Amino acid sequence: MSQQTVDSALDLALDGSVPPAGGSGRLQRRPWLGILASALRMTRTRIGLAIVVLILLVAVFGPLIAPYSPTEFVAPPNSPPSSDALFGADALGRDVWSRFLYGGLSVLWMSAAATLLGVVLGVTVGLVAAYSRNWVDDVLMRGNDVVLAFPQIILALLAVSALGAKLWLIVLIVGLTHAPRVARVIRGAAQEVVERDFVKAAEAVGEKRSRIIFGELLPNVTSPLLVELGLRMTYSIALVAAISFLGFGLQPPAADWGLMINENRLSITVQPWSVLLPVLAIGLLTVGTNLVTDGIARAAIGLDRKGH
Amino acid sequence: MSAGVVDVQDLCIELVGQDADVVDEISLTITPGEVLGVVGESGSGKTTVGMALLGHVRRGGRVGHGAVVVDGRDLAQLGERELRRLRGGTVAYIPQDPGTALNPALRLRRQLFEVLEAHAGEWDGEERDARVRETLEEVALPSDDAFLSRYPHQLSGGQQQRVAIAMAFACRPRVIVCDEPTTGLDVTTQARVLETVRDLCRSHAVAALYVSHDLAVVAELADRVAVMYAGRIVESGTRDQLFTAPRHPYTRRLLRAVPDLAGKRAVVGIPGYAPLPGGRPEGCTFHPRCTLASDRCRETFPAPQDVGGGQIVRCHHAAEAPREVKVEGGAAAAAASPGPEVVLAVRGLDAHHGTRDTLFEIELELHRCECLALVGESGSGKTTLARCVAGLHKDYTGDVVLGDDVLAPAARKRPGAARKDIQYIFQNPYASLNPRRTVGQTIARQLELFDPGRKDMQRRVVECLERVALSGSAANRYPDQLSGGERQRVAIARALAAEPTVMICDEITSALDVSVQAAIIELLRDLRGEIGLGLLFITHNLALIRTIADRVAVMTQGRIVELGPTATLLERPSAPYTQQLLANTPNIAV
Numbered sequence: 001m002s003q004q005t006v007d008s009a010l011d012l013a014l015d016g017s018v019p020p021a022g023g024s025g026r027l028q029r030r031p032w033l034g035i036l037a038s039a040l041r042m043t044r045t046r047i048g049l050a051i052v053v054l055i056l057l058v059a060v061f062g063p064l065i066a067p068y069s070p071t072e073f074v075a076p077p078n079s080p081p082s083s084d085a086l087f088g089a090d091a092l093g094r095d096v097w098s099r100f101l102y103g104g105l106s107v108l109w110m111s112a113a114a115t116l117l118g119v120v121l122g123v124t125v126g127l128v129a130a131y132s133r134n135w136v137d138d139v140l141m142r143g144n145d146v147v148l149a150f151p152q153i154i155l156a157l158l159a160v161s162a163l164g165a166k167l168w169l170i171v172l173i174v175g176l177t178h179a180p181r182v183a184r185v186i187r188g189a190a191q192e193v194v195e196r197d198f199v200k201a202a203e204a205v206g207e208k209r210s211r212i213i214f215g216e217l218l219p220n221v222t223s224p225l226l227v228e229l230g231l232r233m234t235y236s237i238a239l240v241a242a243i244s245f246l247g248f249g250l251q252p253p254a255a256d257w258g259l260m261i262n263e264n265r266l267s268i269t270v271q272p273w274s275v276l277l278p279v280l281a282i283g284l285l286t287v288g289t290n291l292v293t294d295g296i297a298r299a300a301i302g303l304d305r306k307g308h
Numbered sequence: 309m310s311a312g313v314v315d316v317q318d319l320c321i322e323l324v325g326q327d328a329d330v331v332d333e334i335s336l337t338i339t340p341g342e343v344l345g346v347v348g349e350s351g352s353g354k355t356t357v358g359m360a361l362l363g364h365v366r367r368g369g370r371v372g373h374g375a376v377v378v379d380g381r382d383l384a385q386l387g388e389r390e391l392r393r394l395r396g397g398t399v400a401y402i403p404q405d406p407g408t409a410l411n412p413a414l415r416l417r418r419q420l421f422e423v424l425e426a427h428a429g430e431w432d433g434e435e436r437d438a439r440v441r442e443t444l445e446e447v448a449l450p451s452d453d454a455f456l457s458r459y460p461h462q463l464s465g466g467q468q469q470r471v472a473i474a475m476a477f478a479c480r481p482r483v484i485v486c487d488e489p490t491t492g493l494d495v496t497t498q499a500r501v502l503e504t505v506r507d508l509c510r511s512h513a514v515a516a517l518y519v520s521h522d523l524a525v526v527a528e529l530a531d532r533v534a535v536m537y538a539g540r541i542v543e544s545g546t547r548d549q550l551f552t553a554p555r556h557p558y559t560r561r562l563l564r565a566v567p568d569l570a571g572k573r574a575v576v577g578i579p580g581y582a583p584l585p586g587g588r589p590e591g592c593t594f595h596p597r598c599t600l601a602s603d604r605c606r607e608t609f610p611a612p613q614d615v616g617g618g619q620i621v622r623c624h625h626a627a628e629a630p631r632e633v634k635v636e637g638g639a640a641a642a643a644a645s646p647g648p649e650v651v652l653a654v655r656g657l658d659a660h661h662g663t664r665d666t667l668f669e670i671e672l673e674l675h676r677c678e679c680l681a682l683v684g685e686s687g688s689g690k691t692t693l694a695r696c697v698a699g700l701h702k703d704y705t706g707d708v709v710l711g712d713d714v715l716a717p718a719a720r721k722r723p724g725a726a727r728k729d730i731q732y733i734f735q736n737p738y739a740s741l742n743p744r745r746t747v748g749q750t751i752a753r754q755l756e757l758f759d760p761g762r763k764d765m766q767r768r769v770v771e772c773l774e775r776v777a778l779s780g781s782a783a784n785r786y787p788d789q790l791s792g793g794e795r796q797r798v799a800i801a802r803a804l805a806a807e808p809t810v811m812i813c814d815e816i817t818s819a820l821d822v823s824v825q826a827a828i829i830e831l832l833r834d835l836r837g838e839i840g841l842g843l844l845f846i847t848h849n850l851a852l853i854r855t856i857a858d859r860v861a862v863m864t865q866g867r868i869v870e871l872g873p874t875a876t877l878l879e880r881p882s883a884p885y886t887q888q889l890l891a892n893t894p895n896i897a898v
Contacts (some may be wrong), residue, residue, distance in 0.1 A: 174463050197740035201799075204698050205757055205806065206727040219744035 048291025059104030111236030117175030124181025223300030230293025312337035345530030466497035545619030577827025646678035657706030683855035748783030793824035
């Protein structure tokens with residue numbers, strides 16, 4: 001009898017006529033979707049996203065609208081902008097505008113791939129370390145410290161100078177050097193989650209380790225994960241462009257923003273556009289990804305406050 | 309009327325920017341030396357009222373109308389500087405958790421001196437020193453230099469709370485606000501702390517507002533009691549009036565929900581929710597949960613009426629209330645009697661935490677259908693024992709025997725059947741459910757784990773939820789969209805989904821309000837009868853075990869000091885520790 005009264009009262013409540021206690025979290029449905037949605041309501045995120053999308057469009061569809069081939073000689077070296085060459089010619093007489101439109105894709109895919117690699121690896125290491133709480137944790141984190149002791153660019157240069165300038169190697173090294181940085185953050189966030197009872201509940205019923213790590217822990221670190229994704233993307237862009245600039249990326253005569261800066265830096269006073277265009281693009285891209293990340297971070301903090 | 313040192317008239321505190329009040333129509337008076345208990349469940353606004361006496365309104369709220377007059381001064385007229393002088397000086401506050409209220413980086417001497425420096429600036433060092441020592445003695449703490457140079461972490465929880473009380477009384481306030489100061493303490497400590505507060509209030513003629521959700525504590529301490537529900541005082545009167553002749557249906561139901569150490573009546577929960585600010589119903593706020601509700605209750609909120617002897621009730625049906633509010637269930641739901649078959653046994657178990665031994669020679673047997681209560685104060689080892697049984701604490705020697713099989717210490721190394729048979733329910737339902745999974749996903753995973761390959765998952769999830777009196781629509785919700793009681797039901801549903809033979813309930817009601825606790829206890833009692841479940845019920849609340857347990861094991865310092873049938877143990881305890889525990893448990897004599 002009494003059970004029925006309880007039942008009907010709860011029914012009433014669950015069907016929405018009375019809001020259940022503490023039930024505010026509409027955004028909680030899919031936590032990362034919620035974070036992205038509220039990040040998108042911020043002006044900074046919108047500006048950042050507009051910049052990123054603009055540069056993405058240039059890099060992806062640029063080759064389709066380029067007036068010349070990136071390797072075609074169209075004018076005397078370092079000619080100023082004219083009706084033939086919109087932004088003039090570079091140090092070898094190729095069209096700056098065409099080389100610019102062709103040169104973005106490599107930076108973008110390489111930094112995206114490196115970011116993805118670094119975050120996937122870092123999240124795995126971080127979660128495993130946080131969950132194991134024994135010598136595995138120590139080994140992983142001390143290993144991380146060793147990698148962290150070197151500046152990322154030094155390790156990358158070391159690798160390319162030893163093994164040659166290969167694009168996959170750059171992606172690999174940039175990704176690998178991101179991993180410990182991501183791992184530290186994710187481990188920190190997961191350490192608090194590991195202590196919660198639902199993890200013990202999963203252990204008590206004998207869930208597999210991998211399932212606890214990726215099924216129980218991972219969904220609870222989505223906010224730092226999203227932030228890391230954006231932050232590492234920003235760093236990747238800068239690193240990959242720097243490596244190209246130093247001549248270890250795409251090799252001439254291919255078009256590449258980093259390379260363009262290097263090729264034309266000596267004639268910057270005569271023909272600034274060949275340096276300025278790629279510099280602006282790389283600069284804007286990092287600012288754009290950073291703005292998006294910042295928005296996500298702010299949204300994530302707000303969401304966490306609401307959630308708990 | 310205004311003989312009180314505290315005089316609150318028609319106070320309303322509302323949420324800024326929303327058309328909702330947190331509390332409204334609050335009127336109360338406290339005379340010097342009197343303790344007014346304010347009881348209510350979570351969200352009833354009792355802490356908000358307490359804070360109002362300190363001239364403080366939580367962020368997002370503001371005083372809508374009404375006045376708080378303390379010691380002849382209207383707090384609304386005071387500036388920030390005057391309020392600062394008032395707080396701690398005239399009105400002192402004893403917080404819920406002394407562990408966070410004391411600054412861990414300061415020695416006690418500093419902390420206590422600080423209060424006096426702020427409020428008795430003209431005193432010299434010697435006077436302050438004398439007052440600090442005097443106050444420490446009053447709260448039964450040592451007052452020597454060695455003690456004064458300790459840090460808060462070097463004290464026990466009870467001592468910390470005494471220091472907090474000493475800080476509150478050091479300036480000889482006129483009024484003191486206690487916000488559930490004994491909630492985190494063991495019964496023995498609680499009893500002593502309550503005694504200290506009461507003595508100090510009497511001897512210094514301090515008016516006290518004692519906010520608590522624990523009716524038994526209020527019954528021990530308060531001279532008068534105000535019951536709050538959904539931001540209103542629904543009934544107030546002297547302690548005797550309220551506990552022997554409650555007139556408001558809510559008060560009556562609340563009293564029926566409180567487990568009673570002496571009586572044999574079963575606890576009965578109150579169905580439904582206490583409404584939150586913004587979601588409160590028209591008319592009498594209690595009507596959706598009230599058995600006496602009539603059309604009048606749905607339309608108008610009843611005005612306060614004096615039913616004699618200063619007892620004030622806000623109910624349209626107060627006149628007819630002496631007629632017992634009908635409560636179904638209760639004694640009728642007698643649980644099934646335990647069978648002879650032993651489902652779980654613990655033999656010669658010693659447990660360790662690192663180098664420290666925490667359990668010694670534990671021997672236990674749990675029969676089919678039986679509910680064995682494990683009682684003890686914090687640190688007695690009851691949770692460790694439960695975790696050993698569940699395979700969550702593997703650092704032990706001795707045997708955990710399920711049926712005929714000796715189990716491996718680690719859950720991961722145990723056979724699947726053993727993990728299925730022993731299910732563990734955690735104390736805090738806010739932490740035991742993954743916040744990123746829907747209730748349905750959580751339960752489906754459990755079903756999949758123990759009975760894989762079945763197709764009709766949807767239907768089975770709904771079945772599991774219905775078994776714990778939840779609607780099937782709860783499956784699509786995330787834990788944060790449910791109340792504490794509902795979450796605990798989900799946790800029970802998850803455990804039941806495995807179809808266990810033993811269920812370990814680790815303080816599963818201690819995070820819940822009494823009315824919800826009672827409903828959970830009812831549920832467990834019914835389930836036990838239905839599916840022949842053995843329950844290992846861990847609690848620090850002795851009053852609770854009478855209504856649910858067949859046998860009780862009392863633990864202290866890692867040992868079982870007494871084990872026997874519930875009635876025998878409660879009425880004729882043999883171990884001195886059990887006797888002491890019983891004597892210290894606050895009780896409502898109804």
